[in-house]
Amino acid sequence: MNKPLLTLALFPFLAFAAPAPAQNEVRQVERLRDAALEDDVALDIVEGLTTEIGPRLAGTEAEARARTWAVAKLKALGFRNVHIEEYRAPTWVRGSESAEIVGPFPQKLAVTALGHSGATPPQGITAEVVAFDSVDALKAASEAKIRGKIVFIDHAMRPTQDGSSYSYFGPVRRSAPSLAASKGAAAVVIRSLGTDYHRNPHTGLTNWSEGVAPIPCAALSIPDAENLRRMLERGKPVTMRLLLTPRFIGEQISGNVVAEVPGSDPQAGILLIGGHLDSWDLGTGAIDDAAGIAITAAAAKRIMEAGRPRRTIRVVWFGSEEVGAFGADAYRAAHKDEKVVFVSESDYGTGRVWRMNPSVAAADKPIVDRIAALLAPLGISLGTGQAKAGADLGDWAKAGVAAIDLQQDALLYFDVHHTPDDTFDKVDPAQLRQNIAAWTAMLAVLANAREEIGRAPARP
C-alpha cells in the first residue's frame, strides 16, 4: 500500500513507510509521546467533570448534565462531529440506607445498596444473620438454613496487579444475591468487593436470574464486614436490621457522547476508543471513569494537533456502563456495519500502564512491534494475553476487530472503585500522564500505519 502523495506532503512526520518507518518518523512519534508526559488536558477534564458535575448515575438528570458538559468540553478541545447519541435504559436510583446490629452487640454498620437491589419495607427488615465464607458455601447450603434470614457472604479478595481478583471474587456481588434470593433469603449483605479498609462500602451491579425477584442486597464496608465476622465467631445468634429503599424508575433517556479526529483516508477504517461517562452515585467518578475518558480524549487531541492522521479516531464517552453497558449495546447496534478496524478502552483509573496485550492479525505483528518499541521506554512490556477491550468495546473485539489493552496497574484501584472515595484527589497526575503518553504513541502508530489493519483471530 502506498500512502497518497498529498498526505505525505501535508503530514510527512507521521507518514510511516511500512514495514520499517524511517528513523525520523519514529523520532516524531517519540517526541509526541514524550510531550504527552507534560499533558494538562486530561487532568483538566477530570477536575472539571468531578467538580462541575460530580456523580452521574446512568439514566438520571446528572448523567444528562454530564453529556451536556462533555459536548461543550469536546468541542472546546477542537474535536469534530461532536454529538450525543441517545437511547433508553432501565434506571435504578438509590434511596435511604442503613444497617445496624440489633443484638447481641448493638452498633451501626456502614452499608450501601448494590445496583439493582430490591427494597426493604420502609421500617426495614430485622432478621438473624447467616454467614457463608464463599459463593460455593452458599450454593451448598439448604433452603432451610437460608429462608427468612439475612445472608452474609464473606470472601477474601486481595489486590492483584492485573485486577484479576475482581473477576475471581466477582460472583459474590454479581450472582450470589440472586442465588440467595432463590433459596428464600430475606436480604443479602456482602463484604464489599474491594480491597481498602475504610468505612466506605463498594456498590456495583448485581444481576437477578430469570424468574428471581430482586431482594434487598447491600455491601458492608470491609471494617464492618470484619466486625460482623468477629461478632459471629462469638457463637451467639446475631440479629441485624437492614433498611434499603432504592427504586427502579423505568426506562429513562441515557446517551453516548461521540467526538472525532477526522482521518484523510475513509477506506483505512476507524479507530474506536473511549471510556464511560456515567459513574456510580457515591463518589464523583474520578477514577471510574473520568480518568479513562480523559486519557483517551487527551491522546486523540495530541494526534489531531500533530496533523491530520490517515485514519479517523473516534472517541466515545459511553453512557450506562455501570448498570449493564446499555450505551455499548446501543452504540454497537447502530454502528456495527461501519469499518471499525481497531478498538481500545481505558477504564482502570490512573494506575500506570505496565503491559500491552494485543489481539491482532498475524500480519499486523509489525505494527504491534512498532508500538511495543515506543512503549518500552515508558516501562510497558509486551504481554502474551488476549485484549478484552473493556465492557464498552469488548463485543467489537470478540467479533474480530483488532484490539490492544493497555493494562493498568490495579493494585490500588479496588481501594476506591465504586466507593464514595472515588474523588479527584485520588488521581495520580504523573501516572495519568504516563497513560496519555502510551495512548498517544499507540494511536500515532495505528492512525498512520500504511498497512491495512486486519481482522484479529476469532476468540471466545
Add this chain to the structure above:
Amino acid sequence: MNKPLLTLALFPFLAFAAPAPAQNEVRQVERLRDAALEDDVALDIVEGLTTEIGPRLAGTEAEARARTWAVAKLKALGFRNVHIEEYRAPTWVRGSESAEIVGPFPQKLAVTALGHSGATPPQGITAEVVAFDSVDALKAASEAKIRGKIVFIDHAMRPTQDGSSYSYFGPVRRSAPSLAASKGAAAVVIRSLGTDYHRNPHTGLTNWSEGVAPIPCAALSIPDAENLRRMLERGKPVTMRLLLTPRFIGEQISGNVVAEVPGSDPQAGILLIGGHLDSWDLGTGAIDDAAGIAITAAAAKRIMEAGRPRRTIRVVWFGSEEVGAFGADAYRAAHKDEKVVFVSESDYGTGRVWRMNPSVAAADKPIVDRIAALLAPLGISLGTGQAKAGADLGDWAKAGVAAIDLQQDALLYFDVHHTPDDTFDKVDPAQLRQNIAAWTAMLAVLANAREEIGRAPARP
C-alpha cells in the same frame, strides 16, 4: 528511704537500690519490657470493646454498656478494687445529617455535625457559601459579609510527628464556629480537622462562647472541602443546603471505671494512669481511645503479675473525655486530696512511642535516667519538652504532680481520629506492643523506686 525488708524478700527482683539499682534488677525490668513485646492483652481489649460495644458516645446508653463491659474485663484481668464512679454530664446526640450543593454544580457532600452543634430546621438551611482561608480571615471579616450565610472555613493542616498541627489548626473547629455565630452566620462548615483523603468527615467538639447560641456547624470530608474550594474558585455564587438535627438531651449519667494494682507501701503514693473509655459515635473508637486504655491496663497487669509493687498503680478509664473531659473533672474533684505522685495518659492511638517528655522534680532526675535507659532500646529518645499528661490527667500535672508523656508518632493519627474509620483494623499490633513495652518499663521503675517521687516544678 529504706525499702522494708518484707517487700525486699517477697519481690527482690523489683526492689531497686537507689540511686543505682543492681544490674540484676535492671535485667528484671528489661525482661518485663521485652516480654511486653509479645503482649496479647491489649489487642484483646481493643478487639473486645470495638466488637462487643463499638461506638460509645459520652452520656449515652452505649457508654453505660461500655462501663459494664470494662468492669467485667478488668476484674477478669485480675485487677483489684474495680468499680465505677458515676457523675452527670451534659449530653449531645447526633441526628440526621446531609449537605448538598444546590447550585451552580449540584452534588452531595459528605458531612458530619461537630459535637455540640446546633440544629437546622427539619427541612435544612439553604444559603450562599462564604469562604475564609483561616480563622484570622474570619476574624477580620465584617458582619455584613457573614450574616445569613453558610460560612466555610478552610485550612491547611498537615500531619506532624508530634501531633502539634492539631493544636495549631484547632481553632478552626474549636472556636471559629462560635465566632461565625457571633457575626450572624446561618451555619458553619469547616474542612475536617484531619489529614486523610477519604469521604469520612472528622467530628469533634466545638465550643460556644458565653452568650453565643449554638448554630448548625459541621465538618466536610477533605475531598469535599477541596471540591467546594474548586467550585468557589470558579467565581460564581455557590449555594448549599445543610441539614443537621442533633440534640442536647440534658444531663445524663456518665462515669469513670477504676481498677488498681495495690502497692505494698501506702505512704509511697499512687501512680495514676489511664485513657478514656468514651468515644465519638462515628467509628468504634479503636485508636481513640480503646488503644490507650488497653496499653495502660496491659502494662499495669504486667507489673501486677511480676509481684506486688511498692506503689499502687491506679488505672482509670475516664468517661466523657471527648465532650469536655467531664470525667476528668469529676475524678479530680473527688480525689484531689489523695497522695497521687505521678500521672501519665495514653490517648494517641497505636503510633509507636518515639520520645519521652518528663516533668519531674530535679531530685528525681535519676529515676528519669533509669527509665530513659530502659526505653532507648525501643527507639525512644529523652525529650526536653514538658509533660502535658493529656486531657484527663493534665490538671494533675499542672498542679505539680510529676508526669511523663510517652509521646506517640502522630503522622497517621489524624487520618483516622474522630472519623468513621476509627475501627479495629487500624490498630498496628507491633506498634501497640512497643507502647506496652515502654509503659511496662516506665511503670516498673516508678512503682518500685526507693526514692520518694517529689512534686514537679510549677507550670503554666
